[in-house]
Amino acid sequence: IHAQDVGSGADGISPLRSVIDLGTGSFITTISPADESRGVVLGTSSSFTAKELTINSSGGASVVAGIYSIPPASGPAIIQLDNSKITAKESRDTTYGIAALNTAVTLNSVEISAGGEKVVVGLYTIAGTAAQLKNIKINAASDIGESFGMVAVSSSSVDITGDTEISAVTAINAEGRGSNAPTVTGNGKMLINGSILSFTGADVDLSMTAGSVFTGDTQYDTGISVLQLDIDGLGSKWLMTKDSALSSLTLTNGAEVYLSDEKNLTARQTLTIDKDYHGNGGRIIFNGVLS
Numbered sequence: 001i002h003a004q005d006v007g008s009g010a011d012g013i014s015p016l017r018s019v020i021d022l023g024t025g026s027f028i029t030t031i032s033p034a035d036e037s038r039g040v041v042l043g044t045s046s047s048f049t050a051k052e053l054t055i056n057s058s059g060g061a062s063v064v065a066g067i068y069s070i071p072p073a074s075g076p077a078i079i080q081l082d083n084s085k086i087t088a089k090e091s092r093d094t095t096y097g098i099a100a101l102n103t104a105v106t107l108n109s110v111e112i113s114a115g116g117e118k119v120v121v122g123l124y125t126i127a128g129t130a131a132q133l134k135n136i137k138i139n140a141a142s143d144i145g146e147s148f149g150m151v152a153v154s155s156s157s158v159d160i161t162g163d164t165e166i167s168a169v170t171a172i173n174a175e176g177r178g179s180n181a182p183t184v185t186g187n188g189k190m191l192i193n194g195s196i197l198s199f200t201g202a203d204v205d206l207s208m209t210a211g212s213v214f215t216g217d218t219q220y221d222t223g224i225s226v227l228q229l230d231i232d233g234l235g236s237k238w239l240m241t242k243d244s245a246l247s248s249l250t251l252t253n254g255a256e257v258y259l260s261d262e263k264n265l266t267a268r269q270t271l272t273i274d275k276d277y278h279g280n281g282g283r284i285i286f287n288g289v290l291s
Helices: none
Strands: 002-004 010-013 019-024 027-031 037-042 047-051 054-058 063-069 077-091 094-101 103-116 119-126 130-134 137-142 147-153 157-161 164-175 183-188 190-199 203-208 213-216 218-220 226-232 237-240 244-252 256-258 271-280 283-285
Touching (some): 010 027, 037 054, 054 063, 063 103, 077 094, 103 119, 119 164, 147 157, 147 183, 183 190, 218 226, 244 256
Parallel strands (some): 002 027, 010 037, 027 054, 037 063, 047 077, 054 077, 063 094, 077 103, 094 119, 103 130, 103 137, 137 164, 147 164, 157 183, 190 213, 190 218, 203 226, 213 237, 218 244, 226 244, 256 283
Antiparallel strands (some): 002 010, 063 077, 094 103, 137 147
């Protein structure tokens, strides 16, 4: 499927109250330099399933998105992808790999790449969305540095398993709205490059297994939100890039936290753990000169 427009936008597929199964090996390309460019736009009560799908959406003056699922709250949608690749790029405003409201999202072995001039988000979940992610790769890059690998907002939930790779200025951003707060849980080998944030009642709980590497910082609002890291196994490490705060930290079986670059321990950075620290065979490595 190829959709190209020079004036009013280009959408590849736009189902409404429909069930779409593309089978295996489909390609969707959308280009619209003057307006929105979106590979798949899901409407009310729609279901979209595909295997080995490739989406390339580019060139939008406003929104560029690989998959855009923003149905009314009364009509949920479904997205299920296996072994697929989504690329969204060249927006002069906002870029989403996948944006989903009130949608059941299941991604197995999916790679998301998003880039643009301003705000760039690999996976955006909001209000009622439940996302199940296994063996996911997300890369987000912005010309002005406002890139997010994953954003979970309001009453959405994200569960991560398998091998996970996320790279962005902010790798994970969970943020509540009013009385509605998101949850982000994860278990498996993780390669995370970027900040992990939990605010306004959000709950982020990640268990990183052997071989995981987290390069970045953690921030949360004490007493309001939760941010917990459990880092386990030889080869697992957290390389802190600036002062960090979280509610609890567990280090076991050879896992390490470097309070600065592991090759340059002269930097002085602060790690604040507000509730519990548990260690069993883990190490926290820092400059030996204390003051």
